[in-house]
Amino acid sequence: MKGKLCKIVWGVVLCLAVFISVGPGMAADPIPIGILGPFTGSLAFNAEEMKKGMVLAVDEVNAKGGLFGRKVELIYGDTEAKPDKGVAAVKKLITRDKVFVVGGGYASSVNIATSEVCQNEKTPIVVAIAISPTITNRGFDYVFRTSPNSPQFLAGMNDWLEKVKKPKTVAFLMENTDYGRDGEKIWSAQSKKIGAKELAHLYFEIGDTDFTTQISKLRELKPEVTFNIASTTEAALIQKQAKELNFVTQWIGVGGQFTEAFFKMAGTLCQYAMGSSLEPTLAMKNPIVADFVKRYEAKYQKARPGIFSSQGYDNIMVIMDAIQRIGKLTGDLQKDRDAIRDNLKKTSIELTQGKIEFDKTGQVYTVVPSPVQVQIVDGKPQLFIVYPPERAGSAYQEPLPWDKRKI
Amino acid sequence: MESLFVQQVFNGLIVGSIYGLIAIGLTMIFGVMKIANFAHGDFSMLGAYCAIYFITLLSGWTGWLGSLIVAAAGVGLVGFFVEKFLFRPLLTRWTDIDIIMLSIGLFILLENGARLVFGTAPKMIPDPFGSKGVNLLFFSTSLIRLLCFLFSIACILCLQLFLTKTKMGVAIRATSQNRNAALLMGIDIRFIYSLTFVVGSALAGLGGVLYGTIFAVFPMMGAMPTLKAFAITILGGMGNIRGAIFGGFILGVAETLGGNYISMQYKNAIGFIIIILVLLIIPHGLFGGKERK
Numbered sequence: 001m002k003g004k005l006c007k008i009v010w011g012v013v014l015c016l017a018v019f020i021s022v023g024p025g026m027a028a029d030p031i032p033i034g035i036l037g038p039f040t041g042s043l044a045f046n047a048e049e050m051k052k053g054m055v056l057a058v059d060e061v062n063a064k065g066g067l068f069g070r071k072v073e074l075i076y077g078d079t080e081a082k083p084d085k086g087v088a089a090v091k092k093l094i095t096r097d098k099v100f101v102v103g104g105g106y107a108s109s110v111n112i113a114t115s116e117v118c119q120n121e122k123t124p125i126v127v128a129i130a131i132s133p134t135i136t137n138r139g140f141d142y143v144f145r146t147s148p149n150s151p152q153f154l155a156g157m158n159d160w161l162e163k164v165k166k167p168k169t170v171a172f173l174m175e176n177t178d179y180g181r182d183g184e185k186i187w188s189a190q191s192k193k194i195g196a197k198e199l200a201h202l203y204f205e206i207g208d209t210d211f212t213t214q215i216s217k218l219r220e221l222k223p224e225v226t227f228n229i230a231s232t233t234e235a236a237l238i239q240k241q242a243k244e245l246n247f248v249t250q251w252i253g254v255g256g257q258f259t260e261a262f263f264k265m266a267g268t269l270c271q272y273a274m275g276s277s278l279e280p281t282l283a284m285k286n287p288i289v290a291d292f293v294k295r296y297e298a299k300y301q302k303a304r305p306g307i308f309s310s311q312g313y314d315n316i317m318v319i320m321d322a323i324q325r326i327g328k329l330t331g332d333l334q335k336d337r338d339a340i341r342d343n344l345k346k347t348s349i350e351l352t353q354g355k356i357e358f359d360k361t362g363q364v365y366t367v368v369p370s371p372v373q374v375q376i377v378d379g380k381p382q383l384f385i386v387y388p389p390e391r392a393g394s395a396y397q398e399p400l401p402w403d404k405r406k407i
Numbered sequence: 408m409e410s411l412f413v414q415q416v417f418n419g420l421i422v423g424s425i426y427g428l429i430a431i432g433l434t435m436i437f438g439v440m441k442i443a444n445f446a447h448g449d450f451s452m453l454g455a456y457c458a459i460y461f462i463t464l465l466s467g468w469t470g471w472l473g474s475l476i477v478a479a480a481g482v483g484l485v486g487f488f489v490e491k492f493l494f495r496p497l498l499t500r501w502t503d504i505d506i507i508m509l510s511i512g513l514f515i516l517l518e519n520g521a522r523l524v525f526g527t528a529p530k531m532i533p534d535p536f537g538s539k540g541v542n543l544l545f546f547s548t549s550l551i552r553l554l555c556f557l558f559s560i561a562c563i564l565c566l567q568l569f570l571t572k573t574k575m576g577v578a579i580r581a582t583s584q585n586r587n588a589a590l591l592m593g594i595d596i597r598f599i600y601s602l603t604f605v606v607g608s609a610l611a612g613l614g615g616v617l618y619g620t621i622f623a624v625f626p627m628m629g630a631m632p633t634l635k636a637f638a639i640t641i642l643g644g645m646g647n648i649r650g651a652i653f654g655g656f657i658l659g660v661a662e663t664l665g666g667n668y669i670s671m672q673y674k675n676a677i678g679f680i681i682i683i684l685v686l687l688i689i690p691h692g693l694f695g696g697k698e699r700k
Contacts, residue, residue, distance in 0.1 A: 040519075040522065040527075040627075041627060042529075042625065042627055044522070044527035045527045045528045045529060045625075048527055048528075176672055202671045203671050203672045204671065204674075205675055207627070207630075207631065208674075208675070209618075209622035209623060209628075209631065210418075210422050210621075210622065212418040212421075212422070212663070213415060213418060213419075213662070213663040213666040213667055213671070213674065214666070214671060216411060216414045216415055216418060216663075216667070217411065217415075217667055219414075220410075220411045232529065233529045233623055233625065236529075236531075236623070237622060237623055240531075240538060243538045243540065243549070244538060244540060244547075244548055244549035244552060245414075245540075245547055245548070246540050246542060246547045260528075261528045261529055264528075264530070264531075265529060265530070265531050265623065269538065402540065
């Protein structure tokens with residue numbers, strides 16, 4: 001009996017010890033920042049790229065002593081690229097992990113839902129990768145975004161379509177999500193403006209692998225330009241299956257597809273594909289970008305930073321900058337969250353994507369993507385800005401039929 | 408327009424043959440052992456990863472053919488151990504729920520394990536012919552797609568021969584039709600169970616390599632073939648191999664034609680609409696007959 005009692009007492013003591021050690025309010029506690037992203041699922045690779053950029057930034061800040069002598073800790077919430085999972089994840093970050101601010105986020109459909117939760121909970125959210133205009137145009141004052149929205153993303157491309165390409169026929173092949181449909185809306189309007197005939201609007205689901213049905217139909221219709229609003233895996237498979245079905249068109253994507261994995265999968269098959277991009281390696285003349293690429297490659301051996309690593313890096317840098325400018329944390333979570341929100345509004349910082357400043361809706365307006373094209377140099381696919389002329393690294397190349405391509 | 412129709416039918420047949428190959432393994436295992444294996448598609452994923460690692464050792468089409476053999480053997484081996492150590496202890500208890508739970512658990516384990524071991528980046532099994540195209544009278548495709556199609560047809564024919572012409576194949580069919588009668592005829596049921604699971608898993612592995620060659624290889628890739636294989640199995644009749652073969656082709660063609668002429672958005676839904684209709688109208692499936700209860 002005595003032994004049993006002893007065990008119970010020890011058990012209680014241990015439980016108490018655990019409780020005390022995780023209790024709040026200790027001075028050396030790290031500063032928690034919530035990071036949303038589809039860390040599992042078919043977009044996991046892209047989220048991983050974003051995370052790498054973020055970890056690079058946070059490790060550098062922590063190595064220099066963190067913020068106010070406290071380390072910054074990233075707490076991840078997995079959205080699986082599904083709005084319902086995203087809402088559950090962000091609620092946990094806000095109420096249980098008590099994060100000061102939520103960053104990251106990938107996929108428009110998810111961010112439309114999670115940003116609304118943050119607004120209701122009065123917690124600032126800075127969206128890293130999502131282009132649907134809806135996210136910032138609902139008058140929410142706790143919502144910010146460090147990536148261009150779809151009109152901004154596509155402005156340069158629209159200009160190019162109107163002044164250089166002038167296609168007579170176009171078609172659409174896109175993800176059946178807010179990402180796909182918002183891009184479709186903009187390009188559909190642009191097609192009407194330049195008098196191009198819209199031959200087809202075809203959709204697919206995230207995670208689809210067989211696009212032969214859609215591509216066979218497109219081949220029958222022969223559009224000059226096909227808008228392909230897809231992510232890495234789907235976009236690479238579409239390029240491959242286009243070759244298999246002998247279909248030639250000028251593919252135009254948003255740019256989120258041009259990741260390291262995309263080039264590994266599609267290889268030279270993606271020659272001539274175009275998109276609006278913010279690839280950090282494009283503007284190597286910029287010392288900030290060059291420095292970022294160097295540090296990134298030093299930290300992750302053999303890895304090449306893509307658009308998502310750079311967007312993730314900038315996103316977390318903006319958040320840490322806003323926290324830094326508070327001066328010190330009050331200990332009252334809501335007051336601190338509001339102070340961070342007020343500081344975010346006044347953000348003005350030069351980062352890898354360019355200068356970041358927010359307009360009244362919380363949308364960055366200073367980051368400008370350009371139309372890029374995949375061209376083959378020394379047998380390897382590379383991205384070049386092709387418009388406007390003053391920024392172009394190479395001239396636009398018209399897609400050749402498959403049997404005339406040298407590769 | 409006629410050529411578009413032919414093209415779409417052909418697209419459907421190619422995809423259908425691969426789904427059919429995966430579904431045959433599923434339906435065999437169900438027919439003989441009454442196990443609904445929700446991790447079946449993940450065996451395909453394992454096969455695809457086997458191929459990815461093996462194909463770097465040999466070059467050209469020998470590497471591709473070799474990777475098919477390695478994948479079938481490797482996944483067959485995994486199937487052997489999974490049956491022996493996981494499913495067999497549960498089979499004696501004869502409750503369906505814990506077998507289903509086990510296979511769902513296995514599916515989660517394999518998928519997350521793959522993410523940990525192989526990483527999340529999608530990969531492709533390199534095409535030994537460099538996506539070389541083939542343009543026939545009414546349609547075009549790639550050489551590798553045509554080969555995958557022919558290969559899965561060949562596999563299906565070999566399996567049919569095995570099941571009808573060999574003693575072991577007859578024993579498998581006998582066990583599937585009536586377990587107790589087979590036992591009384593002196594058939595070693597435990598061996599048949601093991602054999603069925605190994606053959607079924609190996610077919611899933613082969614299907615995975617074909618799927619990974621035409622499409623892509625990533626840890627989550629098993630989910631879609633699992634769902635399609637269940638749709639096909641229900642369509643053709645649970646446990647019916649002929650049903651799985653025709654079910655695969657019917658689903659593949661129904662999806663492409665439905666996508667082309669009805670709506671692209673509902674392309675994936677067609678499989679599930681078929682499941683619901685079949686369950687409502689002909690619950691035994693197209694080839695189910697009434698031999699099973």
